[in-house]
Amino acid sequence: MNDNVSVKATVTQTSIEELEARLKTLERENRILQKQLQRSYADREQLEAATDRKETLLRNALDELQASQASLEERQAALNKLQHAQAQLVQTEKMSSLGQLVAGLAHEINNPINFIYGNLKHLQDYAEDLLETLKVYRQHAPEIDQQLLPIEPDELEFIAQDTVQILQSMQIGATRICDIVSSLRNFSRLDEAKSKEGNIHDGIDNSLMILRYRLEQNDRRPAIRVIKNYEDLPPIECCHGQLNQVFMNLLINAIDAIDLNGYDPKDCDPSEQPPQIEIQTRTIDQSEIQISISDNGPGIPEELKSRLFDPFFTTKPIGQGTGLGLAISHEIIVQQHQGAIAIDSELGRGTTFTITLPRYPTSYPSCNV
Amino acid sequence: MLKVVVGHSNDPDSGEAITDVLAQCQDQLAGDLPQAGILLAAVDFEYDLVLEAIERTYPGLELIGGTTDGEISSVMGFEQDSISLMLFCSDTVHIRAGIGKQVSHNETAAANTAIAMALGDRQLDEIQFAITLPESLTASAVVVLQALEQALQGRVPVFGGLTADQWRFKQTHQFYKTEVCTDSLPVLLFSGAIAFGYGVASGWQPIGKTGTVTKVTNNIVYEIDNRPAIEFYQTYLGNRPPSLEYPLAVYEAGNTSFYLRATSGSDRPEDGYITFFGDLPEGAIVQLTEANRNEILSASELSIKQAIERFPSTSTPQGALYFSCCARRQILGSHTKEEYSVAQACQEQPLPEMGFYTNGEISPLFETQERVCFHNETFVTLLFGEAV
Numbered sequence: 001m002n003d004n005v006s007v008k009a010t011v012t013q014t015s016i017e018e019l020e021a022r023l024k025t026l027e028r029e030n031r032i033l034q035k036q037l038q039r040s041y042a043d044r045e046q047l048e049a050a051t052d053r054k055e056t057l058l059r060n061a062l063d064e065l066q067a068s069q070a071s072l073e074e075r076q077a078a079l080n081k082l083q084h085a086q087a088q089l090v091q092t093e094k095m096s097s098l099g100q101l102v103a104g105l106a107h108e109i110n111n112p113i114n115f116i117y118g119n120l121k122h123l124q125d126y127a128e129d130l131l132e133t134l135k136v137y138r139q140h141a142p143e144i145d146q147q148l149l150p151i152e153p154d155e156l157e158f159i160a161q162d163t164v165q166i167l168q169s170m171q172i173g174a175t176r177i178c179d180i181v182s183s184l185r186n187f188s189r190l191d192e193a194k195s196k197e198g199n200i201h202d203g204i205d206n207s208l209m210i211l212r213y214r215l216e217q218n219d220r221r222p223a224i225r226v227i228k229n230y231e232d233l234p235p236i237e238c239c240h241g242q243l244n245q246v247f248m249n250l251l252i253n254a255i256d257a258i259d260l261n262g263y264d265p266k267d268c269d270p271s272e273q274p275p276q277i278e279i280q281t282r283t284i285d286q287s288e289i290q291i292s293i294s295d296n297g298p299g300i301p302e303e304l305k306s307r308l309f310d311p312f313f314t315t316k317p318i319g320q321g322t323g324l325g326l327a328i329s330h331e332i333i334v335q336q337h338q339g340a341i342a343i344d345s346e347l348g349r350g351t352t353f354t355i356t357l358p359r360y361p362t363s364y365p366s367c368n369v
Numbered sequence: 370m371l372k373v374v375v376g377h378s379n380d381p382d383s384g385e386a387i388t389d390v391l392a393q394c395q396d397q398l399a400g401d402l403p404q405a406g407i408l409l410a411a412v413d414f415e416y417d418l419v420l421e422a423i424e425r426t427y428p429g430l431e432l433i434g435g436t437t438d439g440e441i442s443s444v445m446g447f448e449q450d451s452i453s454l455m456l457f458c459s460d461t462v463h464i465r466a467g468i469g470k471q472v473s474h475n476e477t478a479a480a481n482t483a484i485a486m487a488l489g490d491r492q493l494d495e496i497q498f499a500i501t502l503p504e505s506l507t508a509s510a511v512v513v514l515q516a517l518e519q520a521l522q523g524r525v526p527v528f529g530g531l532t533a534d535q536w537r538f539k540q541t542h543q544f545y546k547t548e549v550c551t552d553s554l555p556v557l558l559f560s561g562a563i564a565f566g567y568g569v570a571s572g573w574q575p576i577g578k579t580g581t582v583t584k585v586t587n588n589i590v591y592e593i594d595n596r597p598a599i600e601f602y603q604t605y606l607g608n609r610p611p612s613l614e615y616p617l618a619v620y621e622a623g624n625t626s627f628y629l630r631a632t633s634g635s636d637r638p639e640d641g642y643i644t645f646f647g648d649l650p651e652g653a654i655v656q657l658t659e660a661n662r663n664e665i666l667s668a669s670e671l672s673i674k675q676a677i678e679r680f681p682s683t684s685t686p687q688g689a690l691y692f693s694c695c696a697r698r699q700i701l702g703s704h705t706k707e708e709y710s711v712a713q714a715c716q717e718q719p720l721p722e723m724g725f726y727t728n729g730e731i732s733p734l735f736e737t738q739e740r741v742c743f744h745n746e747t748f749v750t751l752l753f754g755e756a757v
Contacts, residue, residue, distance in 0.1 A: 035381040035450050060605045061577050
């Protein structure tokens with residue numbers, strides 16, 4: 001009996017100790033959990049504050065970045081504008097001087113050539129009359145002493161024939177000089193301050209006339225063949241002086257590109273295409289026309305295409321290119337005439353510049369380039 | 370022989386927690402008597418009670434310690450609101466504690482006192498390295514560490530972290546044997562056959578525009594670009610006060626590399642100036658910095674790998690101490706435990722380890738051979754073992 005009581009007491013005591021230990025453990029776990037809960041609240045608040053700070057920082061940094069990017073773009077745009085303005089100024093000055101030089105030259109040549117050209121007809125008439133008179137003399141006075149004549153009768157026959165040919169050659173030469181002078185005057189168009197309706201082909205032909213010496217054969221290549229595929233274009237309203245400048249720039253570039261090929265006419269492969277420039281014009285519709293100038297030079301590398309219209313960008317050797325030709329051409333076509341200028345180039349095949357022009361642009365700032 | 374043991378408890382009851390910690394240590398010590406220790410405690414414990422319990426168990430223990438922003442150990446990993454104790458037993462390594470008080474009043478006197486106490490009858494040349502857990506809020510850490518470096522005659526590498534108070538920036542505590550102190554500089558000096566390797570890395574990167582410090586007195590910056598310093602932060606943080614997780618990158622004249630200076634968080638925005646944990650020179654170029662979790666964890670890994678690489682190949686690491694910036698914990702949030710996991714993954718074998726989240730880290734700079742350097746936003750690793 002007593003043993004049973006003792007065992008029961010021991011068991012109870014053990015249970016109590018176990019329960020106490022369990023209780024102690026539970027109390028400890030409870031303390032830790034409560035503390036962790038408190039910590040969790042504190043951490044959450046800290047985390048929310050940290051997130052708020054991070055969001056604000058990133059938003060402000062992003063705003064600053066955007067502002068700085070916008071400012072960079074603005075500066076880039078201002079720089080581009082400045083470069084264009086500078087290019088325009090340089091080109092204006094250059095073209096103005098060149099125009100005045102050309103106009104002055106044309107004027108100075110015009111007067112003497114008019115004396116020559118205007119009197120050649122009279123000279124021809126006089127020569128014909130004199131030769132006819134001499135012929136009559138010879139027929140009606142054959143008894144004249146041959147010793148008194150300063151030339152032999154055979155020579156007289158030759159002189160009579162050659163005089164006519166010389167005068168014809170002089171007539172051709174004088175006509176050509178008159179054409180050149182006329183082209184120079186038309187090209188410079190200094191007298192035009194406003195846009196005028198006119199024929200684009202005249203401007204292209206004038207430019208070709210001025211560049212004729214560069215198209216001829218030289219020691220590096222044969223003559224450049226110029227192929228004209230002109231459609232019957234309607235007249236368009238434009239600043240002809242400005243457009244002539246564009247045609248001139250594009251034609252000079254085409255010739256320079258062909259010259260870059262280092263073509264040797266002595267080693268010329270007959271199967272190889274000779275150097276050529278093709279000029280094509282067409283009417284797109286009632287409101288637009290298109291002019292393409294193509295060369296079969298070496299072509300333009302892809303990575304350079306995007307920079308071609310940048311002011312002062314040139315691939316030509318120092319001293320040979322200013323880097324302004326295409327920039328100014330772009331300015332004249334796009335800004336002044338509300339047209340477009342595009343480039344299509346393939347390495348080894350050549351380059352085509354295509355100009356699209358409205359027949360009647362909405363406005364022109366000025367034709368004074 | 371060097372033996373290192375660690376105990377760690379997250380019981381919020383101070384008595385229960387230290388009992389638990391001491392029991393863990395006793396088990397590992399297996400009868401050996403420790404000569405020195407480091408105690409790390411969260412802010413809500415009854416420190417007197419804890420220190421007395423330790424003293425009762427190990428009378429005369431050369432103990433230093435301090436409050437933290439989170440505790441790390443090989444026993445529990447990362448914890449907050451916990452107590453962790455590391456004890457050192459050795460007959461070949463000699464460790465002694467010292468403390469300098471009222472450091473904000475006279476940092477030189479405090480440093481000299483602490484070093485003199487910790488040296489005892491040893492010569493400075495015998496000291497291998499020092500560990501310190503100084504006050505962070507009352508004095509400029511850079512000035513305090515300069516005083517410490519002077520007291521150690523620039524010969525002794527110093528490791529440690531500034532004591533913290535769980536991001537409250539009100540008051541931190543330092544411990545020396547049974548004393549609970551504030552505004553103090555506790556130091557442990559290690560001499561004898563002890564080898565060590567260390568690493569330090571950050572992960573913070575500059576963001577936004579730069580400014581020039583135009584008016585500064587030690588660690589208080591009054592003006593940046595001739596405008597109140599607070600405006601430099603407000604550009605990015607709006608009206609929120611400057612925060613520790615966005616320290617300034619400081620570029621000194623002609624230098625392309627930077628060091629970090631974190632704000633102490635103790636200023637009122639209306640005052641316009643900002644107090645930092647370390648000094649900034651006038652004329653320095655500053656830039657705000659920020660970090661994300663991945664960059665922080667990568668830097669932790671780098672720090673540990675540096676320490677392993679620099680540890681003498683003739684010896685084996687027997688313990689590790691980590692000092693990580695509280696801003697890292699703030700950004701890592703619930704991922705903070707991963708920082709210790711990264712540390713563990715780098716070790717060849719499990720080591721007794723302990724560390725804490727600090728208000729500023731202290732470690733030599735390997736690149737410049739400087740023995741005492743103050744860092745912000747870094748993870749400092751100290752590996753140690755008996756020298757062979």
